Structures are given as C-alpha cells and as structure tokens.
Amino acid sequence: MISVATWNINSVRLRIDQVERFLAEQAPDVLCLQEIKCAEHLFPHEAFERAGYIHRAVHGQKGYHGVATVSRIPFRDFSKHDWQDNGEARHIGVELLGPGGGVIIENVYIPAGGDIPDREQNAKFGQKLDFLGRMTLWAESIERPTLIVGDFNVAPLECDVYDHKALLKVVSHTPIEVETLDTFRDAHGWVDLGRQFIPAPERNYSWWSYRSYWRQKDQGRRLDHMWASPSLAPQARAHRFVEETRRWEKPSDHVPLITEFAL
DNA sequence: ATGACACAGGTACTGTGA
Numbered sequence: 001m002i003s004v005a006t007w008n009i010n011s012v013r014l015r016i017d018q019v020e021r022f023l024a025e026q027a028p029d030v031l032c033l034q035e036i037k038c039a040e041h042l043f044p045h046e047a048f049e050r051a052g053y054i055h056r057a058v059h060g061q062k063g064y065h066g067v068a069t070v071s072r073i074p075f076r077d078f079s080k081h082d083w084q085d086n087g088e089a090r091h092i093g094v095e096l097l098g099p100g101g102g103v104i105i106e107n108v109y110i111p112a113g114g115d116i117p118d119r120e121q122n123a124k125f126g127q128k129l130d131f132l133g134r135m136t137l138w139a140e141s142i143e144r145p146t147l148i149v150g151d152f153n154v155a156p157l158e159c160d161v162y163d164h165k166a167l168l169k170v171v172s173h174t175p176i177e178v179e180t181l182d183t184f185r186d187a188h189g190w191v192d193l194g195r196q197f198i199p200a201p202e203r204n205y206s207w208w209s210y211r212s213y214w215r216q217k218d219q220g221r222r223l224d225h226m227w228a229s230p231s232l233a234p235q236a237r238a239h240r241f242v243e244e245t246r247r248w249e250k251p252s253d254h255v256p257l258i259t260e261f262a263l
Numbered sequence: 264a265t266g267a268c269a270c271a272g273g274t275a276c277t278g279t280g281a
Contacts, residue, residue, distance in 0.1 A: 010280085011270060035280085037271065063271045064279065112281050115265095153281070170265080172281055209281075210268035223281080253269080253280085 001237065002073070002100045002263045004030045006107070006149035006226060007245075008207075008254035012036040012068065016044045018248055023051045026242060028258055029073050029099075032107035034151045036066040043068060061089035067150070069107045074098050083134040084111065084127055095144075100263040103232065108135075108150040117174040125171065128153070132180045139188040145232040148190065151254060152225045154181045156192075159201035160222035172221060191233035193226045193259050197240075204241055207254045215246075226259050235261045 005028035009015050012033055023031065031053065036043065040060040048056060053070040057077050060066040066089045069075070079093035090109040096102065111128040119126030155173045158164040167173040185192070198204045205220025213219075228236060238260040246255050 014270075035270090112279080114279095115281080166265095170281080207281080210270095211266085213267055215268095221281085250269095 001260055002030070002096075003028045003258055003260045004032070004105060004147060004149065004226070005256050005258045006032040006034070006151075006224060007256035008034040008109070008151040008224060008252060010035050010037070010252040010254065013038055013042065013044055015250070015252060016047050018245065018251070020047055020051060021248075022242070022245065022256060023053065026256070026258060030069065030071040030075075030096075030105060032105065032149050033068045033070070034066075034107070034109040036060060036068050037064060038062070038066060057092050057094050059089045059092040065089050065109060067092050067107050067109050069094050069105060071096075073100065075105070078104060079106075081138065083131045083138070086127075090131075100261065102145065103263065104144045104146040106146060106148040106150075108148060108152070110151065110153045112153050113171045113177070115171060117169060117171050117176070128171075129176065129180050132184050136184045136187045139184060139190075142188050142229065144229075146188075146229045147226065147232060147259075149226045149257070151223060152181065153223055154178065155221040155223055156181055157195070157200050157222075159203065160205075162205075162217075162219040162221070167221075172223060185227070189230045190227035191230065191236075193228055193233065193236050193239050194222065194241075194257065196233070196236070197238070205243075206241060206257065208246060210253050224254055224257055226257055228259075232261070235263055237262050
C-alpha cells in the first residue's frame, strides 16, 4: 500500500513544524506541496531528511508560488511544465521507482485567476483558462498511469461550495472555469478521487478563507483535488481530507488530502 | 453586504492569494 498526500501549505518555511507534525501523524509515503513560497536553496531540506523523506524534487520560486514533492520511497524527476509560459513555478512531476514503480505523480498549482471573471478586464483570468487549456493538450497524450494532485483553484460541483448560486460569478466557481476544468478531465478520463470516495452532495471542503467571517460560518470550497488515470483509479483504496489542520494555530488556509493505493 | 486575513520581501508598503 502506498499513500500520497497533497497540501497547499502557504509558505513551507513558516509552517515547517506543522508539516513535520502532519508527516508524523499521517505518515504518507509521498507529500506534494504547493505555495512553498521560496527558492529551492531556501527549502527546509533538513527537516524532511530527518523525517525520512530523503527523496525530494523542488520547483521553487522567490516569494511566490512554488511546488515540491517529497517522498520516503524512491522516485526520479520526471518533468517541470510551465503551462503559462511565464516562468512561474507551478508544476513538478516525478516517476515512482520501486513500490508503485512506473506511476507518475504530477503536482500542480493552477493559477488563482484574480478577482474579475472576465479575460478582457482581467488578464489573470485568461491566464488561468489558458493554463487549463495547455494542460488539456498535454493530457491528451498521456500514456502512463498518472496521479495529478494539487490546488486546482476550481470548485467544480455545486456541492463543492457553501452557496452555489452566490458563487456563480466568483472566481473558482464560474461556469467557464468549470467547463474548462471538465474539458481537461475528459481529455484523459481523469477520475476525481475526492468524489469517488466522498460522493456528491456530501460536504468536503478543502479551503476556507482566512477572513474570519467565512471561517466561522463554514463557508468553504473544494479547491484541492486528487485525480487518477482510468488505469490507476481502481487501485485507490481510501481517501480522506485532514480537516483538523485548519484548526491548528496559524494554519494554512488549505487542508491536506490523502489517498491510499494498492500498489 | 464581497468588507473582514495572511504571506514574502524588505523595513513602507505592494503584490498576491481566491
């Protein structure tokens, strides 16, 4: 059995103690982090080394964004895509060796997309849709069993937000984003493991704003996802959101997801 | 009602998140 986790940590240096606690308590074999917010030379390699996560692939960037995949089972660096073609560090892919050998794990941080859901008025929104468009072209040619995880910054289903009607014009839940994400899903037949194990319309939010009003009212969204290739999905045995981390002191605004595979 | 918070960089305040 292999377990894989994903977590938008919102600064890995600020929250390295929480990462260590999570690794000690949940013991995933692989952890994919987004928004590490540092260049690779400032990544806290020592803490992961001590915890037994001796295999690491870091695609960092000064100040913003940045992703990293750490593991106690061997992997090799597989790919770093720049689906915006602007130099931002939003993806890293690894290939598992040994247990789970041959499986590709893609760790992605899809752009948030700014405030206004209109590419004419807001270039960032267009960049988000174009990022998904380039991912779709890429997905059409995938030939390996693949798990893609991360902060997708889209809550696709009505039950993935606290108020569907109120959020139809809010970036992360607009119809054009959902359609664009659906097109990406269909390009490879990705299986949404979150909804395979926690079927709609059950609540399973992964993100709550830092603004206290939204937190107190449980106004969350499901922005983080784990999707498996059709050939890999049948091996998934369990899936959970570790919601308690959102109640830790000085938490990330996202919580981790974990999937266990019979590999 | 779309406000409220939090991070890095750098040391006042901006860019970013979503």
